[in-house]
Amino acid sequence: AQRVTQPEKLLSVFKGAPVELKCNYSYSGSPELFWYVQYSRQRLQLLLRHISRESIKGFTADLNKGETSFHLKKPFAQEEDSAMYYCALSSRPFSGGYNKLIFGAGTRLAVHP
């Protein structure tokens, strides 16, 4: 079954500490993975996708097919990073049909001063 697992509901760190938000996936094809972020009182928005291999706001994520993981990392957390983070998997059907995103349950990151 296609599934995205974010094992932590809440991750609480102090400013300047390293952050790692965990994401594991289950998918039989070649996955496309994304991280979306929702800041307080703002819309859900794309943070980064694995195919672009970019760093956004200091965050990076590497796809590890062996461990089926796509963990989000930042070496030094900032207070403005506090938000809800969702890992998502693009589901490609094997025959026809259209793509859709499968989201994890989300992890709330709280960065304390």
Place this chain on the structure above:
Amino acid sequence: DGGITQSPKYLFRKEGQNVTLSCEQNLNHDAMYWYRQDPGQGLRLIYYSQIVNDFQKGDIAEGYSVSREKKESFPLTVTSAQKNPTAFYLCASTFATSGDLNEQFFGPGTRLTVL
């Protein structure tokens, strides 16, 4: 913000009533999506539509209905058959085709409460 709008922001419904949530986009996106967001469960797909006059059921379509008569609009009706409709509803859109999945842009959401 702009591009994709949802209305109303808050909606209250009595049990047994149908209600319709509006989603409009002026981004010329082909595909539109409806998600339900519940605490601890993330986003779950209700319905999606890739082109006008076509839509597909998502993972939790029971008790919901949609229409896609115009490219810009994808209204969601929550029917009385939906057993637990109190939730936050998000609409999204993208240029996605069957061969690729581009970034999904999300609306501000509608919070539905059943009284």
